[in-house]
Amino acid sequence: xxxxxxxxxxxxxxxxxxxxxxxxxxxxxxxxxxxxxxxxxxxxxxxxxxxxxxxxxxxxxxxxxxxxxxxxxxxxxxxxxxxxxxxxxxxxxxxxxxxxxxxxxxxxxxxxxxxxxxxxxxxxxxxxxxxxxxxxxxxxxxxxxxxxxxxxxxxxxxxxxxxxxxxxxxxxxxxxxxxxxxxxxxxxxxxxxxxxxxxxxxxxxxxxxxxxxxxxxxxxxxxxxxxxxxxxxxxxxxxxxxxxxxxxxxxxxxxxxxxxxxxxxxxxxxxxxxxxxxxxxxxxxxxxxxxxxxxxxxxxxxxxxxxxxxxxxxxxxxxxxxxxxxxxxxxxxxxxxxxxxxxxxxxxxxxxxxxxxxxxxxxxxxxxxxxxxxxxxxxxxxxx
Amino acid sequence: xxxxxxxxxxxxxxxxxxxxxxxxxxxxxxxxxxxxxxxxxxxxxxxxxxxxxxxxxxxxxxxxxxxxxxxxxxxxxxxxxxxxxxxxxxxxxxxxxxxxxxxxxxxxxxxxxxxxxxxxxxxxxxxxxxxxxxxxxxxxxxxxxxxxxxxxxxxxxxxxxxxxx
Numbered sequence: 001x002x003x004x005x006x007x008x009x010x011x012x013x014x015x016x017x018x019x020x021x022x023x024x025x026x027x028x029x030x031x032x033x034x035x036x037x038x039x040x041x042x043x044x045x046x047x048x049x050x051x052x053x054x055x056x057x058x059x060x061x062x063x064x065x066x067x068x069x070x071x072x073x074x075x076x077x078x079x080x081x082x083x084x085x086x087x088x089x090x091x092x093x094x095x096x097x098x099x100x101x102x103x104x105x106x107x108x109x110x111x112x113x114x115x116x117x118x119x120x121x122x123x124x125x126x127x128x129x130x131x132x133x134x135x136x137x138x139x140x141x142x143x144x145x146x147x148x149x150x151x152x153x154x155x156x157x158x159x160x161x162x163x164x165x166x167x168x169x170x171x172x173x174x175x176x177x178x179x180x181x182x183x184x185x186x187x188x189x190x191x192x193x194x195x196x197x198x199x200x201x202x203x204x205x206x207x208x209x210x211x212x213x214x215x216x217x218x219x220x221x222x223x224x225x226x227x228x229x230x231x232x233x234x235x236x237x238x239x240x241x242x243x244x245x246x247x248x249x250x251x252x253x254x255x256x257x258x259x260x261x262x263x264x265x266x267x268x269x270x271x272x273x274x275x276x277x278x279x280x281x282x283x284x285x286x287x288x289x290x291x292x293x294x295x296x297x298x299x300x301x302x303x304x305x306x307x308x309x310x311x312x313x314x315x316x317x318x319x320x321x322x323x324x325x326x327x328x329x330x331x332x333x334x335x336x337x338x339x340x341x342x343x344x345x346x347x348x349x350x351x352x353x354x355x356x357x358x359x360x361x362x363x364x365x366x367x368x369x370x371x372x373x374x375x376x377x378x379x380x381x382x383x384x
Numbered sequence: 385x386x387x388x389x390x391x392x393x394x395x396x397x398x399x400x401x402x403x404x405x406x407x408x409x410x411x412x413x414x415x416x417x418x419x420x421x422x423x424x425x426x427x428x429x430x431x432x433x434x435x436x437x438x439x440x441x442x443x444x445x446x447x448x449x450x451x452x453x454x455x456x457x458x459x460x461x462x463x464x465x466x467x468x469x470x471x472x473x474x475x476x477x478x479x480x481x482x483x484x485x486x487x488x489x490x491x492x493x494x495x496x497x498x499x500x501x502x503x504x505x506x507x508x509x510x511x512x513x514x515x516x517x518x519x520x521x522x523x524x525x526x527x528x529x530x531x532x533x534x535x536x537x538x539x540x541x542x543x544x545x546x547x548x549x
Contacts, residue, residue, distance in 0.1 A: 035529040042514075043538055047545045078421055205449055205475065208503025219475065226478045315390065315420055318471050318482065320452065331455050331469065346453040346471070350506055383529055 007036050013110065013372065014379030025364050030357050037383035045343040049309030050076055051150055053343065058144040060345060061381040063103040066095050067323040069148040074229055075319035075330040076150045079312050082281055086273040088152040089231040094165070094268035095147065097261040102131045103324035104254050108179060111373035115192045120182050127175050130168050137161055151285035152278035162269050169266045176258050193248040197359035197371035200245055207358065208351035211326025212257065213375050216250035218243040223322040235264050247374040284310050309338030325349055325376050347381045390420035400424055401446055402481045409439055425482040433485050434495040440472060441500055446479055448472035454507035456515045460541040465489035466517055487517065496522040514539035
């Protein structure tokens with residue numbers, strides 16, 4: 001029998017349609033059908049100035065806007081050859097780790113909800129609210145932050161921000177214990193996740209899996225540690241790896257990542273360097289408002305950047321960062337003008353979604369829901 | 385502001401392990417190379433892409449076992465018009481390399497690498513969908529993001545941003 005699951009289905013995490021060929025309760029074949037959220041962001045980017053692309057990158061993966069911001073600005077900065085001041089780099093790391101926690105909390109809540117553990121959802125969204133308030137405090141926006149700029153950050157973090165972050169970092173590890181109390185030892189959770197939707201390391205690598213989905217299959221690879229960017233090499237953290245390759249393994253990887261990330265947030269707050277938050281590149285970085293009102297030159301640069309953008313030397317760059325879902329990559333091609341010639345986003349979810357048939361074929365229909373949750377897909381990123 | 389100018393002379397880049405490996409296999413495979421901003425790009429001859437990928441994937445010293453990305457760039461109106469770009473990653477060696485194949489607009493077709501990395505499946509479908517580049521030997525070359533009955537290839541440069549209407 002052919003069964004249609006989605007595009008509107010509570011446990012497909014967005015508008016994903018699965019065409020299932022089933023024999024009783026068993027999956028014979030499974031075919032994802034995507035494209036319902038396609039907005040043509042890559043095409044839109046080609047019509048914008050480099051700095052105007054930053055808000056577009058938020059919309060790709062709406063659960064980790066700052067990671068997308070970071071990946072894009074790093075790519076353009078590499079094209080420009082810009083040196084970023086340490087404070088901006090540390091802020092970027094700190095906010096990215098908060099984003100990772102935010103994204104993992106949404107994942108944990110919805111994933112548990114899918115499999116039938118209702119309470120966890122409320123717990124996770126309680127802490128997520130704290131993180132969104134921090135984002136709002138620093139950037140003025142809860143979700144579509146657009147806080148990173150080519151050359152640094154948009155704004156100086158407000159007074160009292162670091163105290164709030166420190167306070168959150170102190171409270172959070174106990175909350176992770178709470179989630180684990182609800183799930184890790186829970187026999188029902190174990191039955192729904194252990195040995196389910198298994199994928200072996202070779203298959204995962206060949207199919208292009210990355211992030212916790214890859215590490216859940218025992219491949220010890222994390223871009224933050226192995227190919228560091230934005231001064232990640234100055235942070236101490238462990239990369240959780242699990243050997244089993246099942247839903248439970250991916251769950252443990254992500255929950256351990258929550259603990260590692262909050263420790264990194266703490267390191268970032270404690271060791272936050274002083275200094276400017278923007279690179280010294282007047283042709284690329286907008287001047288301070290104060291200078292713009294008092295200095296002729298700053299006013300001219302401001303006017304030029306806003307009206308005609310800035311030219312980026314011709315070339316091409318592939319920049320990858322470790323997003324909560326895996327390798328997020330931006331391939332930016334410049335032809336020497338003020339608008340990118342081509343921006344291509346490597347979406348971690350698009351590759352991870354290809355694992356679904358290998359995970360589910362031959363298993364039960366109910367396991368499909370657990371498998372989708374465990375690869376943590378965001379359809380905005382898949383369809384772009 | 386950029387530091388070093390790009391090195392585009394193939395002779396200077398012969399010592400790069402991936403270039404050396406490919407030229408040792410078949411000297412006609414590599415038609416050019418570029419080292420720019422710490423990234424290595426190798427231009428390959430069209431017909432050799434699949435064998436070249438197998439060779440790099442199975443290399444014992446530095447196996448590029450992970451296909452990170454597959455994209456396409458349209459250089460309309462210049463010829464050869466399309467550039468299909470493969471980003472390979474070596475998980476054990478933590479190295480990246482970029483492979484490029486140039487295609488003329490008269491026959492934008494090349495071999496699929498789905499047999500080398502199954503990951504290429506969606507990536508190639510996406511390139512086919514948005515650029516109209518065909519991949520010979522792909523198991524299911526259908527549109528991925530756009531509707532089945534869509535006309536035109538939206539990411540081509542001669543396709544207007546607002547679409548045809």
